[in-house]
Amino acid sequence: MVTSNFDYFAPTSVDEATSLLSRYRGEAKVLAGGHSLIPMMKLRLAEPGVLVDIGQIEGLSYINESSDGVAIGSMTTYREMANSSVIQSNYPLLADASAKVADLQVRNRGTIGGSLAHSDPAGDIPAVILAIGGNVVARTRRSTREINIDRFQVDLLTTSLRDNEIITEIKLPALASGTGTAYSKFHQPASHYAITGVAAVITVSGGTCTDARIAVTGAGDKATRARRTERILKGKELTPAVIRRAASRAAAELEDSLNEDIHASAEYRAHLTQVHAGYAIDQAVAAAG
Amino acid sequence: MSTEITVTVNGTEHTASVEPRLLLAHFLRDVLNLTGTHVGCDTSQCGACTVHLNGEAVKSCTVFAVQANGSEVTTVEGLADGESYSHVQQGFWDEHGLQCGFCTPGMIMTAEALLKQNPNPSEEEIRAGIAGNYCRCTGYQNIVNAIGAAAKAGK
Numbered sequence: 001m002v003t004s005n006f007d008y009f010a011p012t013s014v015d016e017a018t019s020l021l022s023r024y025r026g027e028a029k030v031l032a033g034g035h036s037l038i039p040m041m042k043l044r045l046a047e048p049g050v051l052v053d054i055g056q057i058e059g060l061s062y063i064n065e066s067s068d069g070v071a072i073g074s075m076t077t078y079r080e081m082a083n084s085s086v087i088q089s090n091y092p093l094l095a096d097a098s099a100k101v102a103d104l105q106v107r108n109r110g111t112i113g114g115s116l117a118h119s120d121p122a123g124d125i126p127a128v129i130l131a132i133g134g135n136v137v138a139r140t141r142r143s144t145r146e147i148n149i150d151r152f153q154v155d156l157l158t159t160s161l162r163d164n165e166i167i168t169e170i171k172l173p174a175l176a177s178g179t180g181t182a183y184s185k186f187h188q189p190a191s192h193y194a195i196t197g198v199a200a201v202i203t204v205s206g207g208t209c210t211d212a213r214i215a216v217t218g219a220g221d222k223a224t225r226a227r228r229t230e231r232i233l234k235g236k237e238l239t240p241a242v243i244r245r246a247a248s249r250a251a252a253e254l255e256d257s258l259n260e261d262i263h264a265s266a267e268y269r270a271h272l273t274q275v276h277a278g279y280a281i282d283q284a285v286a287a288a289g
Numbered sequence: 290m291s292t293e294i295t296v297t298v299n300g301t302e303h304t305a306s307v308e309p310r311l312l313l314a315h316f317l318r319d320v321l322n323l324t325g326t327h328v329g330c331d332t333s334q335c336g337a338c339t340v341h342l343n344g345e346a347v348k349s350c351t352v353f354a355v356q357a358n359g360s361e362v363t364t365v366e367g368l369a370d371g372e373s374y375s376h377v378q379q380g381f382w383d384e385h386g387l388q389c390g391f392c393t394p395g396m397i398m399t400a401e402a403l404l405k406q407n408p409n410p411s412e413e414e415i416r417a418g419i420a421g422n423y424c425r426c427t428g429y430q431n432i433v434n435a436i437g438a439a440a441k442a443g444k
Contacts, residue, residue, distance in 0.1 A: 001331050007290050008309035008355050031356075038351050039333050051309065063414055079345075103421025105336060108345040170308060175402070190334065192420070 003041035006049055006100065008225065010056045014168060017052050018141040021164045024050040029054065030166055032075060032114035035106050060113075060168060063087060064117055069134070069174040074167040076115025078125075079104075081112065091132055091172060093181035093199055097124040100185060102192045113167040116152065119159050119222060122193040126182055127217035129170065130225060131199035137169040138162075146171070148153040156221040174209065179203040180288030184279040185218070188263050188273050194218030195264050195273040198226075198250060199282035202233065209233045214277065219269045220254035228252045229277060243281050250277030294358040298323065299367030309355050313347075314338040316354035317364055318328070325365040325394045336422030339363050339395035346402035348421070365394035369399065376439040377401050386435030388426035396422045400436045409440055 011017040021028050029048035031037060032055070040046040054060065060075035065086045072081070081087045082099035101107055101124050115125040116136060130153070135146040137160055161167065175181070185197035196218040203211040212233040214226040218249050232246035251258070251270040258266035291306045298321060305320055317323045317340065324350060329337030331349040340349045341363040368375040377400045387393045389395065396419060403410060403418035410418060415436045416429070426431060 003310045005290075006309055008292055008353070010358065016374070031353075033349055034353070037331060042331070053356060054360075103336070103345045104418055105334070105339055105348045105401065109347055122436070138332070143417045 001042040003038070004047040004052050006046065006047075008051050008053065010053045012056050014054075014060070014139055014166060015141070017054050017057060017166055018139055018164065020050070020052045020213065021166065022141045024052075025164050028052050028163075030117065033077065033109040033111040034114075035110045036114065036120060037101075038120040048212070055131055067174065068171075071174045072112055072170045072172065074169060075111050076113075078102075078107035078110050078112075078115075082107065086191065090175065091181060092130075092243060093201070093284075094125075094172075094182040096181040097128045097183040097185070097197075097199070100124060100183075100187070100192070105191060109138065112170055116170070117159060117161055117167055119153055119157055120193070121156055121221050121223075122195070122197075122207060122218040123223070124183070124197055124217060124225035125187065126196075127197055128199045129172070130215035130223050131181070131201045131203070131213045132172050132175070132195075132226050133201075134170060134172040136161075136167055137171060138165040139168050140164050140166075144168075150225070153222040153224075158222075175201065176203050178205050178210075180284040180286065182283035183279045184276040184283065188274055196269055196276055198273065198276040198280040200277070200284040202281065202284040202288055204238060204285060209235065209285075212243055212286050214250065214281070216250060216273055216277070217274045218256065219251060219259060220257040221259070224253050226250045226253055226277065229281075233281070236283050243278060243285070247274050247278035247281060250274050292355050292358075294355055296354070297361045298357075299363055307354050309353060311354045312350055313340070313342075313354045313362070314349040315359050316357075317349060317362070320354075323366050323420040324366050327391055327394055328394075329391065334391070334421075334423070335395075336399060336419075336437050337392050337395040339398040339422065341398060341402060344402075344405075346399050363398075365397055368397070376402065376442040377404065377436065379442065380435040380437075380439035381432075382439050384431050384435040386427070386432045387424075392422060392424045392426075396424065396432055400439065403436070404443060405441055408443060410436070412437065 028050035329335035
């Protein structure tokens with residue numbers, strides 16, 4: 001399959017890339033790993049007139065740990081995150097989810113920044129980052145801003161990123177001691193996309209949940225916090241009954257936007273979301289120790 | 290608009306002027322006549338087009354040739370040393386890791402990358418490693434055996 005024609009630029013700095021985005025605003029798309037954009041272009045679902053390939057820019061691929069947390073360069077690949085000891089020890093669910101994206105070849109190319117910017121409704125990374133919390137750093141030619149991940153995913157394939165902005169970094173907060181994390185996904189066997197995936201980040205103190213962030217992907221039109229589940233968990237002693245009740249509300253926020261396709265009906269997706277919420281919460285609580 | 294690119298393929302540097310929309314798979318097959326790289330599904334799923342880009346396995350139907358500018362590419366044609374096959378190629382020969390052979394180049398390139406990352410994989414790790422490569426003939430058993438044999442031979 002052949003994509004539409006486009007003009008191609010391979011800038012070697014973020015400044016040069018953001019200048020190109022300003023010059024071709026509305027016409028240009030950013031090419032990162034390309035594993036969502038190129039398939040869409042081949043199907044002519046996307047026909048950008050200009051591609052700004054940020055793959056030649058040095059210094060966008062890194063994982064830096066500090067006392068505040070971890071900063072991840074936007075061009076860091078799934079494979080690099082899955083293999084990173086910093087990610088494995090600070091955010092085990094991100095390492096685990098990265099290792100479960102698609103297949104080895106895709107993990108070598110696909111990036112954290114690309115995954116967030118594309119915001120696939122069945123992508124793994126958006127839900128995981130939403131559960132961890134943190135900020136997306138976006139740069140234009142003139143300015144830099146940080147977008148709270150809770151305000152980043154807007155709609156199906158839509159984020160609050162402007163068309164002259166490039167994601168340069170993802171800033172994740174240090175997790176409180178006593179925090180356990182888990183990602184539980186039911187995947188479509190051919191594509192490995194999530195039919196449903198639930199990410200859980202839970203802080204436990206003396207058997208009681210002091211904080212919880214739960215996010216769901218695959219079931220709705222975008223990665224979404226399961227706030228009712230979080231509310232049921234917070235402040236409670238984490239008995240099996242409380243966890244069961246919390247998991248049973250995991251699809252509540254998605255009622256109006258549940259996906260339905262050849263792989264799973266809306267009803268089945270809602271059910272799977274509750275089941276995997278239970279698994280993710282159980283695993284996160286166990287990991288919290 | 291054409292773009293001039295220089296790509297080192299199997300150790301030989303090639304310079305060509307290409308349309309930006311030319312996929313790496315078609316650059317290899319149609320410009321360099323390296324037809325060992327196959328295009329199967331053309332939708333980033335089947336892995337028949339797998340090559341190594343700077344040492345990492347990628348699906349060449351999902352990379353534009355211009356993205357490989359300045360890079361090193363290895364295709365299935367670049368594995369054998371004269372008459373001497375790589376361990377993975379020999380493994381596929383010895384274990385009959387193919388029937389029709391269409392998926393084989395991609396399967397071999399992924400297996401090479403897998404063994405470089407993990408020289409001693411379990412059967413489960415082999416199966417997970419080739420999750421991005423589809424074979425519609427064999428049921429995978431002999432392919433898994435072939436990769437296991439290659440790992441053993443590489444020790």
